Amino acid sequence: MSDLKAVLNAALDCVVMMDHDGLIVGMNPAAERTFAITEADARGREMAEVIIPPTMREAHRRGLRRLLDGGAPSLLDSRIEVTAQRADGSLVPVELTITQLDVDGPPLFVGYLRDIGDRLEAEERLRASRMELLRASDEARRRLERDLHDGAQQRLVGLALTLRLARSEVERDPVAALALLDEAQQDLASATEELRELARGLHPAVLTDGGLGPALRGLAARLPLEVAVSGIPSQRLAIDVESTAYFVVAEGLTNIARYAGTRQAQVAFDLGDGRLAIEVRDRGRGGADVHAGTGLRGLAARVAVHDGTLAIDSPAGEGTTIRVEVPCAS
Amino acid sequence: MRPFLAENRRVTARPARHDGHVPRTVLIVDDHAGFRRQARRVLEAEGYEVVGEAGTGAAGIDAASRLAPDVVLLDVHLPDASGFDIVSRMRTSSVVLISTHDRQDYAELTSNSGARGFLAKDQLTGTSLEALVADE
Secondary structure, eight states: OHHHHHHHHHOSSEEEEEOTTSBEEEEOHHHHHHHTOOHHHHTTSBHHHHHSOHHHHHHHHHHHHHHHTTOOOSSBTSEEEEEEEOTTSOEEEEEEEEEEEOOSSSOEEEEEEEEOHHHHHHHHHHHHHHHHHHHHHHHHHHHHHHHHIIIIIHHHHHHHHHHHHHHHHTTTOHHHHHHHHHHHHHHHHHHHHHHHHHHHHHOOHHHHHHOHHHHHHHHHHHSSSEEEEEOOOSSOOOHHHHHHHHHHHHHHHHHIIIIISOSEEEEEEEEETTEEEEEEEEOSOOOOOTTTOHHHHHHHHHHHHTTOEEEEEOOTTSOEEEEEEEEOOO | OOTTSOTTOSOOOOOOOTTSOOOOEEEEEOSOHHHHHHHHHHHHHTTOEEEEEESSHHHHHHHHHHHOOSEEEEESBOSSSBHHHHGGGSSSSOEEEEESSOGGGGHHHHHHHTOSEEEEGGGOOHHHHHHHHSOO
């Protein structure tokens, strides 16, 4: 018997025993901690008053009466998720199982309760993270549509109209037709370059073919920045890690080129201890509003998928540092 | 005289085309200056008179009110408005919606908008425009 008592005392889950009048006859230390009440204070009080929120008490009492009158047990021997109440009135979500003890005399009931607040919070974080990922994905699609519409599509429309004009001028004014064809060629070159740029933004082929080193050197060469890169991993990493690393650096450097008011940037990688750390830093004007840009929000969602971390430090006048760590087998 | 010419237009003295028809006047409302330039060139080469250009919905409504063009070419995506929503404010019964997207994408919205029709931008010619705005 003392062994069983020790088991109850050591249990992480709450155990609360109730008699046929609905009064508490005992609880273990986990229940005392969870509901912020001592067993001595709780014993002899109606359980409904001690751990059940006011809005649910009547239902509990009705259920107990129905059970004692020989009705079918609705909650016995199953796991349900309900809200319980602490002594201070605060609510706690719990998973609850109720069993009826096989004893002589009036029945005794035991409730086993597990605080699932942490689990529900984790589920909520997961849901929020998924939603953020969906939003970021939708936003990226909208941005792509806008970029296509405002860029290459307009060029191609112009090209179609110019070619049609040129055709109509060929016989009447060949010189004018030639000038129109030159214009069409320029429009075509611009459309090609814009499509190339868009394709690279979606996923740079060089990253798949050559890994982070060539992809980042190509990225740096196209930006109006002097970029010092250090610590690029010498071996290939998982493609999803390489992609995230690439887009962290691409977003960081693009923001520096646009907003930082400096032409110098540093990118540093550190691979080890099962994670890849990526830091993009400048010594420009700082003061970045990390919540304003969809780019950074998208990055945060992407990093969250890896169970990684993203931190941005951007004090006014002191530059901006983006630091990302993602788990990575090295 | 074509019946849809507004009587109170400011543009009164327009040259007659060789076939004796007065050229239709057109207002181009599109936020892409490059397209406006191209469209003007295409239409003027086919005898239309482009009397104005506007880069936003508000500027388009204002220009349509001042210029009373025979036809408004109205982009469906403007920075400050959807073209579908401002057709009725264009002070002409001949509004033709234009877009880089194609006709099928916008068939329902176009028919509900009160516009005469829809032209994909790359299909714009004087002939295709005439087919939409000519009197029945």
